[in-house]
Amino acid sequence: MLYDRYGRLAFTLALRVLGDAGAAEDVVQEAFLAVWRRAASYRPERGSLRTWVCSIVHHRAIDRLRGRSGRARLDLSLDKAPPEVALSDTWETVAADLEREHIRRALAELPDEQRRTIELAYYAGYSQSEISSLMKVPLGTVKGRTRMALRRLRSTLERQGVEWSVT
Amino acid sequence: MERDVTCDDCDLLLAAHAVGALDLDDERRLVVHLQGCAGCQASAAAYLHTADLLPLALEPVTPPPALRSRLLARVHAEVAGEERSRPRRAPLRERLWRTLPAGRGLTAMGAVAAMAAVVLAVWSFAIPHRQASPPGVLVSRACGLTPLPSACGELSYTPATHQSVLTVQGLPPLPVANSAPLGGYAVWLIHRNGSPVLGAYLEPAPDGRTWAAVLEGDASSYVAVATTHEPRIGSAVPTGPELLRISRPLTPPS
Numbered sequence: 001m002l003y004d005r006y007g008r009l010a011f012t013l014a015l016r017v018l019g020d021a022g023a024a025e026d027v028v029q030e031a032f033l034a035v036w037r038r039a040a041s042y043r044p045e046r047g048s049l050r051t052w053v054c055s056i057v058h059h060r061a062i063d064r065l066r067g068r069s070g071r072a073r074l075d076l077s078l079d080k081a082p083p084e085v086a087l088s089d090t091w092e093t094v095a096a097d098l099e100r101e102h103i104r105r106a107l108a109e110l111p112d113e114q115r116r117t118i119e120l121a122y123y124a125g126y127s128q129s130e131i132s133s134l135m136k137v138p139l140g141t142v143k144g145r146t147r148m149a150l151r152r153l154r155s156t157l158e159r160q161g162v163e164w165s166v167t
Numbered sequence: 168m169e170r171d172v173t174c175d176d177c178d179l180l181l182a183a184h185a186v187g188a189l190d191l192d193d194e195r196r197l198v199v200h201l202q203g204c205a206g207c208q209a210s211a212a213a214y215l216h217t218a219d220l221l222p223l224a225l226e227p228v229t230p231p232p233a234l235r236s237r238l239l240a241r242v243h244a245e246v247a248g249e250e251r252s253r254p255r256r257a258p259l260r261e262r263l264w265r266t267l268p269a270g271r272g273l274t275a276m277g278a279v280a281a282m283a284a285v286v287l288a289v290w291s292f293a294i295p296h297r298q299a300s301p302p303g304v305l306v307s308r309a310c311g312l313t314p315l316p317s318a319c320g321e322l323s324y325t326p327a328t329h330q331s332v333l334t335v336q337g338l339p340p341l342p343v344a345n346s347a348p349l350g351g352y353a354v355w356l357i358h359r360n361g362s363p364v365l366g367a368y369l370e371p372a373p374d375g376r377t378w379a380a381v382l383e384g385d386a387s388s389y390v391a392v393a394t395t396h397e398p399r400i401g402s403a404v405p406t407g408p409e410l411l412r413i414s415r416p417l418t419p420p421s
Contacts, residue, residue: 121188
């Protein structure tokens, strides 16, 4: 079942965000229940299952980290995904085949401030305004670093031979 | 007055959204722009997929096995509760079987079907009028022992998935201490030598009357399951009186 395939990744992500195994278990359980309840809304052409699951886990973990009970979030990867975006499952396969070290290496190639920016956002749940305060840089700088980090990460992985399936 | 979001603005917002750092006001602006911009819609997917690589760089941590059992038990409890609240609805069993994928490829609906294959085993127990169990599911039933004769349960085993599902009715609500349930109903796997091994904890359905647990592993490794109330979660041995014992199913249901 889906949990057998992505449960470990989901738990790893939730644990990294929350830092507490019990809380991570709660988030993973609720996330997979959400997947189960919303399965009918999943559209393979709009994104991989891995992306779908990771998005739900990440959103719920961040919500819990911020003490939110789940405010409405922009959820582009799920049932509100843009209808014109067509993604094949190739990415899922590619991602599964990627060596962890390749991704780590790509992250390590990022300038420290860029890597730190996306880590503060993705794992610590800080908004860009909060990151701006934390890093004592203008908000525009945070936005630019975030975009550049993701672009460079993608570019580096492409150089490693990753074929992107976004068409 | 707030100016319109340009595609370059949107690109910045999409990157922030992909890592979960978008401020609320920016979310609203982003949504408005995306509704009319196909180019930025495509960019949104690209950023999301890049961000979703981040957890793959983490050292994997395996979740506790009990998490899987709890998840499946919750699924069952929800299914059972849903059906109880809508007794005249078309049988979910039929709807679930219709969702089974023709191929072996994993899809979300396939995942639902995989879960459904488990909960189907207990489905007939949760509805007022029992129906035949799905093919390939072995079932045994029993009612409670002296301490709690009102409790009745059903143990369903699906050899193809090596999963057993125990459903029990007639259990009283858990005692409450400091506004929280005290302990839980433990399910013990009774091995041939009589030794009990903790298998799972029963989870209540929303109606509070049906309890369920999913047991992993080959059913041939144990001869029966027993239920006790354990005041302390995590006890390695039974401490409460045995409330119910059901032998492992051996023959297909008639």
